[in-house]
Amino acid sequence: MAVSAACYPHTDPSMKITKPMIFADLTLSSHVENVPRVRIVLLDAAGQGIGTFDTVAGYVFPGETEEVTTPVGIPKGGVDAFASCTASVVGFGANPEDVKP
Numbered sequence: 001m002a003v004s005a006a007c008y009p010h011t012d013p014s015m016k017i018t019k020p021m022i023f024a025d026l027t028l029s030s031h032v033e034n035v036p037r038v039r040i041v042l043l044d045a046a047g048q049g050i051g052t053f054d055t056v057a058g059y060v061f062p063g064e065t066e067e068v069t070t071p072v073g074i075p076k077g078g079v080d081a082f083a084s085c086t087a088s089v090v091g092f093g094a095n096p097e098d099v100k101p
Contacts, residue, residue, distance in 0.1 A: 001030045001060070003038055005087035007072065009079045015071065020079045022051075022072040026087060030060045037091040042075040045083040051075030054090065 003026060010023045024040050035056060042051040053072045060066045075082050 001028070001034060001036055001089045003028045003036065003057075003087045003089050005038075005040055005085050007040070007042065007082070007085035009082065012071065017071060021074050022079065022082055022085070024055075024070055024072050024085060024087065026057055026066075026068045026070065028057055028060045028066045028068070029064070030062060032062055034060050034092050036060060036089045037093070039088050039090045040072050041086045041088075042072065042082055043084045043086070044075075044077065044081050047084075050077055050081055 006025045007022050009020045011017055011020055022042060026038060028036060038055055038057050040053045041049050044050050051073060055070050057068050058066065
């Protein structure tokens with residue numbers, strides 16, 4: 001299972017998000033069918049973690065690339081403190097009790 005993320009501040013009135021927050025565009029691929037749980041870590045300009053958010057990315061089918069956009073949240077220090085992000089798969093299934101990778 002591979003995951004990458006591109007994060008950015010944004011609003012989305014269709015989701016009733018009218019104040020800027022961080023969104024993540026996730027790109028996932030796998031050689032088996034999975035429902036990955038992804039941890040997104042928001043970083044400041046010095047590379048220090050200012051927020052950690054977990055999300056379920058939906059189904060990823062073998063040999064296909066899944067692209068998901070998700071609101072992440074507002075990091076410690078606010079949106080202006082945000083500089084970049086990382087993403088990693090921390091498990092599979094919608095529940096934290098499910099099997100870890």
